[in-house]
Structure formats: structure tokens, C-alpha cells
Amino acid sequence: MQRFTRALVTGASTGIGAAIASELATRGTELVVVARSADQLEALAEQWRAAHGVDVEVLPADLTDPGQLERVEDRLRTEDAAVDLLVNNAGWGSTGAFIDSTPDEATTCIELNVTALTRLTHAVLPRLVAAGHGGVLNVSSVGGFQPVPHFAVYAATKAYVSSFTEAVHEELRGSGVHVTALCPGFTRSDFVTAAGAEDEAARIPDFLWQDVEPVACAGVDGVSRGRGVVVSGALNQVTTGLSSVTPSTVSRRVVAGVINRFT
Numbered sequence: 001m002q003r004f005t006r007a008l009v010t011g012a013s014t015g016i017g018a019a020i021a022s023e024l025a026t027r028g029t030e031l032v033v034v035a036r037s038a039d040q041l042e043a044l045a046e047q048w049r050a051a052h053g054v055d056v057e058v059l060p061a062d063l064t065d066p067g068q069l070e071r072v073e074d075r076l077r078t079e080d081a082a083v084d085l086l087v088n089n090a091g092w093g094s095t096g097a098f099i100d101s102t103p104d105e106a107t108t109c110i111e112l113n114v115t116a117l118t119r120l121t122h123a124v125l126p127r128l129v130a131a132g133h134g135g136v137l138n139v140s141s142v143g144g145f146q147p148v149p150h151f152a153v154y155a156a157t158k159a160y161v162s163s164f165t166e167a168v169h170e171e172l173r174g175s176g177v178h179v180t181a182l183c184p185g186f187t188r189s190d191f192v193t194a195a196g197a198e199d200e201a202a203r204i205p206d207f208l209w210q211d212v213e214p215v216a217c218a219g220v221d222g223v224s225r226g227r228g229v230v231v232s233g234a235l236n237q238v239t240t241g242l243s244s245v246t247p248s249t250v251s252r253r254v255v256a257g258v259i260n261r262f263t
Contacts, residue, residue: 001224002135002178004085006030006055008076010063010120011090013040016139016184019216020087023232025052027220031058032083034072034090046147057081063090063116064108073123084134085223086124088117088161091139093154106153109228113157118164127170132176137223138165142231158183162229169228182219185210185232 007024011017013035021031025048033041038060046058059075061068076083091113094105121136128134143151144158165181172179215232222230 004029006081006083007085007087008032008034008083009087009089010034013037013044016212017053018044019212020089020219022048023216023220025054028054029247030055032059034059034061035064064111069116070117074121076120077123077127083124084128086120087137087144088120089139089182093151095150097150109153109157114160117161128177129175135178135223137180137182137219140181140183142183150213166228168261178223179227180223180227182222183231184215233241
């Protein structure tokens, strides 16, 4: 089981990202936290420093901006206060029929969920492999296991994240570097608000939801132990297992029926 010295966490100001950063801090891992909101990051950094005695570096950045993304890539490559765990958590999606969305919404989702994640992973891996130690935790979703009508672009990006992560995990087998996909289901976080899905979320039964803390713990444990994929929550494990053996012609209609029931 690996222990990490310093982790860079994207999307660290809220939700699963903040919970992962907090979980790492409790384990004594120094942090580099990335998000668009400098004020939120600074407030959380003060809490983590005071509570856990860890160093927290604040690095505000919008990862859909090429110049700001490049700054984060450069931070991952540096040998000074080197990062040995990258957590690609930053992500975004919108709800509704694809035809009713704008091209810019789709592009933003792909730039953040796919392009930024891929570039940051590529930035950090050569140094980790050379050292024979380290990890990458990519936050995917159970939505990546099957097509999801009304979340078409978001689910497609998460399918990419899971497939990409598993492939690189296998490529690096035996290198000492762990690459893991964390796949949460419905999670109580600010993502729902950012996606404009509050009304839909309110109709989803309570038992289907997880809090961010157990999701974060599952992810950190998974990358520490070198697992390729972590599906958080017993119910999510059952549903993703079923989706893996169900033809997509069936699963997409079932998912569409469930979504239509709650929208």
C-alpha cells in the first residue's frame, strides 16, 4: 500500500475534490489544491493546515483555459516540492437533451473532463515512472458504464476517463505507479447545482445517494492499493456489474426510463 508525500488535487474547492484533499491531509499528505476560486481554496487551505499540520499550496486555475492549464502541467513536472499523486477530480456536465444544449456546453465538458485530465496525467507520469513511485486518481462516474440519455456528453466523457485510466493502469503494471479510476454514483455535492439539476436530484430516492466522505476514502484507498477501478458503494457495484453484462440496446432504454421518471 503506497503512501504519498504530496498530492495535487483539481476541483479541490468543493464536493468530492475537497473531500479527497481533506482525506489525504488526515493521512499526512502535503497538498497542492487547484480550482477556479482562490478565496474558497485559501479558506480550505487554512483549515487543513490548522487541523492536520500539512503544507497546502494554493494554485488557482481554470483548466479550460489553455494558458492556465499549462501552468498546472508545469507544476506537475517540477522537481521542487514534487507531486507524487495527481487527483484529476475537476469535472462538469449539464442535463437535458443533447439537441437542446449549446455547442459551447459540450465543448466545455469535453475540455475539462477529457482534455485537461489527459494532459495533466501526461505531464506527471514520466517523472513518477522514473521514480518508480506515485499515483494518479481519475474521478470518473458510474455514468461511464453505459450510455446515459439526457447526460449524453457527460456520460461519454466519463466512459473515456474509465477506459483511458484502465488502459494506462495496465501499461504501467509493475512500474510502481498506480493509476486508478474512481466511479461514484449519485453523490451529495455541489456538482448537482453546477449541472443545473437540482429539481431532478430532489426526486431521486435518498437511499441512492452517498456522502462525499466515503467516496473520497474509497478513492484514496483504491489508488494507495493499486486498484484499477473503484466503484464506491455496494448498490453502485451491483448496478455497474449488471450494466457490464447487459446489451447497450437494453441498458440505454432502461436508463432513459429511469431518468424520465425523475425529470
